[in-house]
Amino acid sequence: MKLLLLLLFLYAVTAKRVELDWNLKYKNVNADGLFERRVISINDQWPPLPVELNVNDILVIHLQNNLNEVTVIHAHGINQNNGTNHMDGAGMVTQCPIPANHNFTYEFPVTQAGTFWIHSHYKVQYMDGLRVPLVVRDIHEPFHWDEDQIISLSDWYHQDSYTNLEQYMNHDNIEGVEPIPQSGLINDHVNSTISFKPNKTYRLRFVNMAGIATFNVYLDGHDMQVIEVDGIPTQPTRTGLIYLAAGQRVSVLVKTKSTTDLNYILHANMNPAMFDYIPDGLKLSNDANIFPLKASPPLVADRQINMTVDFMENTDGLNHGVINDIPYLSPLVPSLNTLMTIEENLVNDTRVYGPQSQTIIADLDQVLEIVINNLDDGPHPFHLHGHSFQVIARGDGVYSKDTVIVEPINPTVRDTIVVTPEGYVVLRFRANNPGVWFFHCHVDWHLPAGLAATFITAPKLARQQFEALPDIMYDICTLSGLPAKGNAAGKKGLDLEGAPDGVRPIKNPLILGCIIATLVGISTIIWHVWVDPTSSQHEEEDEDQKRLLE
Structure with a gap:
């Protein structure tokens, strides 16, 4: 009992209130060395500094929206399971967006250790740069390492996200071709350098903050040992390559060589098509073979x-x-x-x-x-x-x-x-x-x-x-000019007149054909201006697709 009280006391002593003032404003940057564009900076800094906490800290972010658009922020992977659902920051799910030139404070205890990130959760805004790694450390970590490195992976567009969104969600884009990024970034740069000391064990925390890209990551001349996925400690699993889709995080341990005679390339390829070959002896990671450190059997479904x-x-x-x-x-x-x-x-x-x-x-x-x-x-x-x-x-x-x-x-x-x-x-x-x-x-x-x-x-x-x-x-x-209370239409009871509704798939192929013919007829010139003519076309929908048995 005394030991338990001592541990609780130590947690209380180490936990602290971490207050951050975030002033959002626009800034021009040239992240990939090819094109200067406007991004959303934090305190006139881009890329913004990672947020680093200890488990049980209380995170407080005083956000000042000095943009000419609304915003929200979400701590991705933080469960908000302490009565702080309203701090989850999902636009129009847990809150209305924060209007331009207004303040909002996010405050919540962080009771999970691991690798996370904070990003805008309004439409496609985080691809304009409003995203930052979040690391929560625990004094009782089950693994040992000498140094800790945060490595963010992201795709990069030269157009701002709302311009790209207008082109994507557009009657001219009948096939739904997603905007293709112009570059891929490591730690928000195209030529990042990560310094390693010899004979050391490093924890590398990979965070995929991309809007669309999946990354395949490997380090020349080194194996990696996976010890965490999405904030969950795992049984140590040796691999030569890790796979991260948008939103995923993976921590690995890497033991450095005994000499500094050579430099090694950290590969972060944006999709499998970029792999012209798989290096000999490279063992591919599959999270189906990565198991939680704290074992638990499958839940029984209700x-x-x-x-x-x-x-x-x-x-x-x-x-x-x-x-x-x-x-x-x-x-x-x-x-x-x-x-x-x-x-x-x-x-x-x-x-x-x-x-x-x-x-x-x-x-x-x-x-x-x-x-x-x-x-x-x-x-x-x-x-x-x-x-x-x-x-x-x-x-x-x-x-x-x-x-x-x-x-x-x-x-x-x-x-x-x-x-x-x-x-x-x-x-x-x-x-x-x-x-x-x-x-x-x-x-x-x-x-x-x-x-x-x-x-x-x-x-x-x-x-x-x-x-x-x-x-x-x-x-x-x-x-923001939105109703604050009531049902989805801002009314009482089941009066849902005015709630967004009425958008459904077109099942009749004759109607679909007419709409496609009309849209293609009025948009051929625009289509060829902005859609890559070499992009592969989606196959025609199969009317007899198998449906899930209910």
Whole structure:
């Protein structure tokens, strides 16, 4: 008992309140040496400094928005499981955006150790540079190293993100071709140098802060030992190459050579097509073979949620990402505000959160099994707010009730998972964190395209525990010209007139053909101005695609 009290005392002594003043303003930089463009800086500095904490610290960010646009920030991977759901920073999910020339303070305890990052969570804004690594250290780390290095990976566009978004979500872009980055960056530079001392063990914390790019990383002449994925300590796993999709983080240990006679190249290739060959003897990493350090058996599912993912033309003439034939559209009122202000007898009614908010309500401690079937021909890294999940299965084709899987004894646990093209994953997590939690593809272009859903855990309990949101959570809505309370339309009860709705896939091929013909007819010249004419065309949709068995 005395030892326990001593440990608690030591935690209390080491924990501290870390306050940061972030003044967001524009700055011109030339990150890749090819083109100068405007970015969002923090305190007139870009790239911004990483945020470094100790576990149990309280992080306070006083944010001053001196931009001419709205913003929010999200601590990616931090579960906000201390009654701080309103600090999650997901735009129009847990808060309205912060208007231009206004302040907002984020404050929450950080009770998880590991590698995370903080980024804008409004449309595609973080690709304009509003992103920064977040490292949380623990004095009781299970591994030993001599020095610690943070290595960020990102893609880089010469156009600002909203210009690219206008071109992507555009009637001229019927195929839904994503903007292609002009460069890839390591630590926000194209020619980064990382200094190593001989005979030392380094912890390298890789953070993929890209908008779309997946990176394959290896270090010439050195093996790596994986010890963490997405904030979860793992059993040490030796590998020659690691794979990081957008939003994912991996920590490795590297033992340096005994001499300094040679320099070694750290390769971070932006996609598999860049690998002209695989170096001899290079062992490829697969997180299916990386197991949590703290072993736990597969959770037993109480309920299965089926999600069939695809991209297709919709009734608004745009190419949307859809889950079960519905693209996500943001409600007019943040879902958390709705939870806190709607009539209490409706708090468990998914309809009040919006017809296209893709809301799933879970009971407290219910184990949800999420089956994602990706019918699209591209990969999708899905990220869950507020939780980590077990990876139970993954494979090619469509998962159905007839699919045979072998459950792992100690499943991989992480918060961001790649669903391969025309493949599936099966995930499980315990809904033990009351509140509103976003689930979305972390290819940043795909979020405004609609590839997202909303999980709400124990709404009545969350409402009781949170008691009331701070006034600022309603004030910023009013300042942004948005309704602050009520259902998804800002009204009472089930009166949802005005809530975003009515965008659905076009199932009739005759109607689809007419729309395509019209759009192509009026946009051929513009199309060839901005779309790479060598880009591969998506295959025609197969009307008889297999659907997930319900």
